[in-house]
Amino acid sequence: MTHTPTTPTTTPTTPATPAAPATAAPATARRGAPSRAMSLLIICVLLAVLLVFFILPVIWLLLAPSKTADQMVHNSPLSFGSFGQIATAWKHLFSFQSGAMLVWLRNSAVYSGGSLVLTLVTSIPAGYALALTKFRGRKTLLVITLVTMIMPSATLVLPIFLELNQFHLIGTVWSVILPFSFYPFGVYLVYIYFATSLPREILAAARIDGASQWQIFTRIALPLAKPVVGLVAFFSFVGNWNNFFLPYLVLPNSDEFPVQVGLNQLLSSTPSFNPVAGAGLNITIPELALAIIVAILPVLVLFLFSQRTLVSGMLAGSTKE
Amino acid sequence: MTVLDTRHPAVSPPRRGRAPRRGGGGGAAGYLFVAGYAILLLAFGVFPTGYAFYLALTNDKGQFTGINQFLKVAQDYRFVPAFTNILVYLAMWLIILVVLTVLVAVVLRSRMRPGLSALFRFLYYIPGALAGVASVLVWLFMLDPDVSPASWLLDAFGLHSFAAVLAPGHLPVIFFLIAFWTGAGGWIVVMYGALNNIPDEVLEAARMDGAGPWKTAWHIQIPMIRQWIAYMTILAFAAGTQLFVEPQLLQTASLGRVSPTWSPNQLAYVFAFQQGDFNGAAAISVFLLALGLICAGLLVARSNLFTLDEK
Numbered sequence: 001m002t003h004t005p006t007t008p009t010t011t012p013t014t015p016a017t018p019a020a021p022a023t024a025a026p027a028t029a030r031r032g033a034p035s036r037a038m039s040l041l042i043i044c045v046l047l048a049v050l051l052v053f054f055i056l057p058v059i060w061l062l063l064a065p066s067k068t069a070d071q072m073v074h075n076s077p078l079s080f081g082s083f084g085q086i087a088t089a090w091k092h093l094f095s096f097q098s099g100a101m102l103v104w105l106r107n108s109a110v111y112s113g114g115s116l117v118l119t120l121v122t123s124i125p126a127g128y129a130l131a132l133t134k135f136r137g138r139k140t141l142l143v144i145t146l147v148t149m150i151m152p153s154a155t156l157v158l159p160i161f162l163e164l165n166q167f168h169l170i171g172t173v174w175s176v177i178l179p180f181s182f183y184p185f186g187v188y189l190v191y192i193y194f195a196t197s198l199p200r201e202i203l204a205a206a207r208i209d210g211a212s213q214w215q216i217f218t219r220i221a222l223p224l225a226k227p228v229v230g231l232v233a234f235f236s237f238v239g240n241w242n243n244f245f246l247p248y249l250v251l252p253n254s255d256e257f258p259v260q261v262g263l264n265q266l267l268s269s270t271p272s273f274n275p276v277a278g279a280g281l282n283i284t285i286p287e288l289a290l291a292i293i294v295a296i297l298p299v300l301v302l303f304l305f306s307q308r309t310l311v312s313g314m315l316a317g318s319t320k321e
Numbered sequence: 322m323t324v325l326d327t328r329h330p331a332v333s334p335p336r337r338g339r340a341p342r343r344g345g346g347g348g349a350a351g352y353l354f355v356a357g358y359a360i361l362l363l364a365f366g367v368f369p370t371g372y373a374f375y376l377a378l379t380n381d382k383g384q385f386t387g388i389n390q391f392l393k394v395a396q397d398y399r400f401v402p403a404f405t406n407i408l409v410y411l412a413m414w415l416i417i418l419v420v421l422t423v424l425v426a427v428v429l430r431s432r433m434r435p436g437l438s439a440l441f442r443f444l445y446y447i448p449g450a451l452a453g454v455a456s457v458l459v460w461l462f463m464l465d466p467d468v469s470p471a472s473w474l475l476d477a478f479g480l481h482s483f484a485a486v487l488a489p490g491h492l493p494v495i496f497f498l499i500a501f502w503t504g505a506g507g508w509i510v511v512m513y514g515a516l517n518n519i520p521d522e523v524l525e526a527a528r529m530d531g532a533g534p535w536k537t538a539w540h541i542q543i544p545m546i547r548q549w550i551a552y553m554t555i556l557a558f559a560a561g562t563q564l565f566v567e568p569q570l571l572q573t574a575s576l577g578r579v580s581p582t583w584s585p586n587q588l589a590y591v592f593a594f595q596q597g598d599f600n601g602a603a604a605i606s607v608f609l610l611a612l613g614l615i616c617a618g619l620l621v622a623r624s625n626l627f628t629l630d631e632k
Contacts (some may be wrong), residue, residue, distance in 0.1 A: 039535070054505075064462070126358035133350060138351065150617040151559065156370060158593055158602050182366060242452045292455045303447065
């Protein structure tokens, strides 16, 4: 089945007091049908309410660009307008500031793509070395990685801004790509993967055959690490594509914005939210909704394609065939 | 949701009782392998942390000022409201997140056909693709009675205009809704996966002993995934303290009706970029950092979550 990156996870360290339920259970189990029907009803209502909560906004968003701003207010919120209107909204959106949307999308691709490459190049060898080689300072590096992982990272954005400022990197692509490339979580994932699921016998055999560390890494470890590489790539790309705070601070000019920061600018140009600045512009709610769809499209496509792996096989053993 | 994002699901605490026997690989190779990452770690992890502390302990002339910066920001009239806001939001977010994700995962795991359950998980998970600015914009529309598909619900609560929806008291709920909408589905998937790892024999044994599904969930399934629950709580907490884009956008969209210093991160931003006081901003960052690390530390210690391989 779906090959999964991590090993059995919550190793049953605590076989959780199996005796406890035994004593009380038989009495309650016979408490009769009404209460069971009641609990079933509550479950169904809960699942249904959550389903509407999660999906309704998505459906609304997909329908919104097909209507005019006026129809949005007067027609039923979940009605479909016309394909012609989608084309109109598209034209308005992409002519905003003579094609700013395209520039933003390209920027996002450069930032997320560039940092994705750097993340993979740095975190995979690092995770491998932390798991399978010995060197002085290894434990320290591991502990610092764990601490940075659980640290609220936005709190470091201000000092990082000042640091980048010192090196005159503000406003350059590197001011986004370099901090994005630092991804302790990716290192930790790779570390776990290699520490738990790479058969050590293979490594030992390779070493006996005289393979160098580098050969072992590229010829044996890397090919086996495909699932975890995919996972790190997925999280890194999605996280960076959606990041707002850092680019918002370090990129002053509109033609450098990634699409997330661009959306913010679109929002302040929408007459419905900003009657003063937005007056006379063609950016109304349908255009904004279309901009949201376009902005998240790459991530949404990734979600749909990795759905199988992520939803069904996120953890080993989640498919028990 | 911000930066490191909450959904980092596939991490797993290292297996216990099987300390990896690291082969006798040479030290030099190890250094080369970690070099790139170590440089990034120093530049964007260790150094900024140190720099934040340095700034928080000095003034704009670089003179050591002890705890003066901390006192100064703590006495600022916007400090207590910002931290109160974030704590109210965090309490609501964490409690409801833990209760609902665990409950739903248990139901999806034990009470439903696998195919149907996979469909539900997928549908719950989809809004995760809209994390960040997109989710805030979508919810601006969901909360605007003029265009919302749930305007009848807003009406039922007596909220007839966008301005009424954005009343200060409602903001924690709004941010909770946004965070839950984008984040909960991913965590339900993670919890489901964790529940799925529990061997069938254990559940079978419980059934033989006469335990109903709720008893089994409460006494067996939930205790066995508690490391995952702790892990989720830590990451959700860390993400929650970082609230920035949500209040910032809401402030833009509400034409200033929402305070520009609603969250501590926004307050730090205002200190740094509107008042030019980077030392004060750093002091706020250090407060947040301390809050995050203390809570994470408590949870890690209590749940032996990150058992390092040496254990």
